[in-house]
Amino acid sequence: MPAQVAEIVEEMVDLERQSDAHMKFGGLGGKLKGDLRTQEEKKHRAKYKTLDDSEQKLRFFSARQIACRLLGSRGYLCQKCWLPHEDCMCSRIVPCNLWDKIQFWLYMHPKDFLRQNNTGKLLWQVFGINAAKLCLFGITEHEEIMWNAFMHSGRNNVWCLYPNKNTSTKSVEESFGGPHQTDAGETFNFILIDGTWSNSAAMCRRLKERAELMWGDDLPCISLATGASAMHKLRPQPSWDRTCTAGAVIGLLDELHLVSRFNSLGLDKQAQVVENSVDVLLASLTNRRVRMGRSITRRQRNHNDFC
Incomplete structure (x- = not known):
């Protein structure tokens, strides 16, 4: 797993653990839903503002998108064909x-x-x-x-x-x-x-x-x-x-x-x-x-x- 993706995955899992709430994904693009969404988006926006240039922002955007999709697919999608297991x-x-x-x-x-x-x-x-x-x-x-x-x-x-x-x-x-x-x-x-x-x-x-x-x-x-x-x-x-x-x-x-x-x-x-x-x-x-x-x-x- 790419380093920045792994870092964001770990941060989101930590946030889930601290909040004692289960991450839920759904809707268009498989976005994070529920109580954790507000907390995660606030953290994301704060991190985004600290980035110096468009290249860093692009890398962070891409890594976050992939991290969310990886977490959202846990136990749901086949990791080879990307379809639900059934x-x-x-x-x-x-x-x-x-x-x-x-x-x-x-x-x-x-x-x-x-x-x-x-x-x-x-x-x-x-x-x-x-x-x-x-x-x-x-x-x-x-x-x-x-x-x-x-x-x-x-x-x-x-x-x-x-x-x-x-x-x-x-x-x-x-x-x-x-x-x-x-x-x-x-x-x-x-x-x-x-x-x-x-x-x-x-x-x-x-x-x-x-x-x-x-x-x-x-x-x-x-x-x-x-x-x-x-x-x-x-x-x-x-x-x-x-x-x-x-x-x-x-x-x-x-x-x-x-x-x-x-x-x-x-x-x-x-x-x-x-x-x-x-x-x-x-x-x-x-x-x-x-x-x-x-x-x-x-x-x-x-x-x-x-x-």
């Missing part, structure tokens, strides 16, 4: 070996950590924790591990999947279709920004600023020709040209498979295994909603986006 889908996920020259980095916003309908978690369930590494936004230890790996690989072997109008992007064919000599030790690092679209801009900006410091250059970005994934039925994206994290990986692997120097690696089959895992997650979430008497569809946030 809905655990782990036994239905089929693992698969990813081509060993690909390394995925799940750059996840704290608000998506332990979120039941998050699809990024499927990548390490399918490919394993060494092929798909979790890096939590604003957590120093995680970010340093990721950037040390990038420094070792070199700028030419790092790409971010981020189809933003304000960011210079290339297609998979433009990035990989030209003449290229693959070195025996070369690893292709792909950063997957795993967060809501409203949070992704800040996450991308942080990546680009760090790339500028490290290499004096922008972070290469890739856009995909993929559309909405199966999860769109339950968790719609802002528009049909955007997809979930697992959907982006499916699109990337499928498009890489079409590049001649990669088409013998079985990347299309690896994409299919991820797609199957998305179907498993969708079925698990749908069954839970039906059992709880909740709607299995979401209202369209902007009708024009879906027409």
